[in-house]
Amino acid sequence: MNRRELLGGTLALAGVSLAGCAGLVETRTAGVPPVLENRPDGVYYPSHVEGMSAVGTQTSGDYAVGLFYSYPHRFWNVNGDSVSLTEIDSDDAVHLMASVWDPETGTVLPETGLSLEIVQDGSLVSQETIYPMLSQPMGFHYGANFGLDGDGTYTVRVSVGAVATRKTGAFADRFTDPQTVEFPFEYSEAAKNDISFEQVDERAGTPGAVEPMEMDALPDATAPAPDALPGRSLGAAMSNDARLVATVLDSPPEGVDGEGPYLAVSARTRYNRMVIPAMGLSGRLSRDDETVFEGELARTLDPTLGYHYGAVVDDVQPGDGLTLSVDVQPQTARHEGYETAFGGLLGGMPDVTMQVP
């Protein structure tokens, strides 16, 4: 793709492979567009899409880590019910993004905890615990803006913590030890300014999402397609553009206490099927006006179900009503286009109900 194609295109850029990014020359001179007014209460096309450049990929122990950078971003931080805008600071040079996945299965790992240390010539430049984030092109990742001391060679050490959620099946005994991987990072402002920066056309501010980036180095952070989930499908419902897909297994995956059917809910974004982690989710099963199950659906990482929310129940029968309630909205920061959805800026996530077929 060359500059002509880029300028003539609309959102094609967001779907370009990483390897192709280097030659793109839409430099950012006009600054970041303002946050759109009249944003819908849900996933929407952002005003602009920034590409990103790969720093590298490293594997250590149970973790593969990909490190990427882009222009400093504004994003919205989520703490409990509060959602607050983090503006770009004048000292920020880059937005660094790290993605962590299982090198064996390619499963992207939310809720590992991640910190990042930047050094140059033996001197500390920065060290931060960085926040989990959701973006339309990348899905779940960890990210933060960092200042740098100008062009030069840096070393970035990424420390990955143990996965904090329940783990099941072949994952039960994995992702328990922290690992640190180190990346050489050659930074130049000129190279950064070659990273694509695309204003979105008239679709900006309307419901929808830009396409996920396809990068050879980075597995998708998507949830399994509904028909790829194991068990008996109970249906799906949308809560503030989080699609909650429910299934029931005859027995719980290894690593879950209890006997009986296992109710699992996989949450994904409406358009890109990106995993939505770190919610507090509870469920209620009712039958003939009686509640037969009510309780927390625990955050769980399973090789087949993926990241999901699950609980052992007594039984699930056709005609049962299943109500899902989001008690804590997804505790991930949001890139633009996701900040009003999933309970974000404009209110909560309504309960959803489905009838068991």
Next chain:
Amino acid sequence: MRLPDVSRREALRTAVALGSASALSACLDRESSEPVPTGDPDAKPARQHAWRAHVRHDDHGNTQLPRHQILLYLTLDGDGPPSATARDALAATLDALDSAYAWSHEGLLHSIAYSPAYFDRFDDSLPEDIDLPEPTALSPFESPTFDRQDAVLHLASDRSDALLEADRALRGEREKANGVSIPPLTDALYVDSRRTGFVGAGLPAQHQDAAGIPESRPVPEASPLFMGFEAGFRQNQATEDYVTLESGAFAGGTTKVIANLRQRLDDWYDEQTQEERVMEMFSPGHAAEGLVEGIGDNLGDDSQIDRFVDDIADHAAEYGRVGHAQKAARANRDDDGTVRLLRRHFESTDDIGSDQQVASLHFPSLQRRVSAFESVRRAMNGTDVTEQTPAVRQRVNNGILEYIFVRRRGYFLVPPRRHRVFPTPRPE
């Protein structure tokens, strides 16, 4: 009241931080008019860790640790037990130090402690009842370097000139300290790592140019520590008696854990309100009830943390945050409710391995058994809380874990004074 000779004091502080020979000479000249009290070797307490009766206390009876401190990490040559020559040399050094300085904050407090690696030099092992494992990682996200040197000598004084003079004499850079000839430590051991620090009102504020503290210069002048609060309230600390080994060959000794943490306080100060800092340092209950004014001196001799340890799950659900002290206190009480750890942490601008000035914390903790420290440190991880709500994450909204990065940890046995010179694992 502000002392008139601020520039001299600042010169001294800088000198301890840098350990620079030229700065030291300068401060020795300037401080010479105030004599440092000399010591009587026969007047030293039997416990090396007997410090409380010999330092200042605040109006509430809280211990005020000596304002300037140095840790010398020491290593023996070879693999075997120390030689008789090394033993005589170390005895002579420590005896001379006892003569040179009064056992007080105006003179010099010191203690030497030995690592599991040191005791491994002997065929015998430590008695069963000595709980001194090799250091280990204590959180699901840290990967510290372990300090496995043979010994650590801890020096502390309110007088930076006394401290620096002792330090230099011990390292063989001068012959005498406080007028007494000191055979250098280096006759027996070599100094693998020298770490310095400070604690007490004024000093953190004066060192806040270090990396890790935001440019807004937020550290209050009154704060004894970088994070802006008092710590180590008397009722929330173990007593020296409690942490002392009661029986066996090492009776009168204790165990000592020393960690070094890097502090990254940009978000602590610039992203959070004072109320949020109170929530994360103490507990959300402290914020809700307005218990902490400023740096928390109004708490007197008790942080009141015991009132809130059972509220952690409720606080996590209601506030999406839990407090550092609240989590740790859960494991820091014995069956009778008595506090198990005696924490003696102090600040630093050391960045071990570089010459950069970076905010950090040296964290010595005394306890009868190292496993007590380990359980308190693990309780501080709040792993159980992260399972209860996604709002409290591995290191975010989870006490102060977001802002501290453990870099070093070592475990040591502080023998009683009678066995302080190269003890065998089974001293008689």
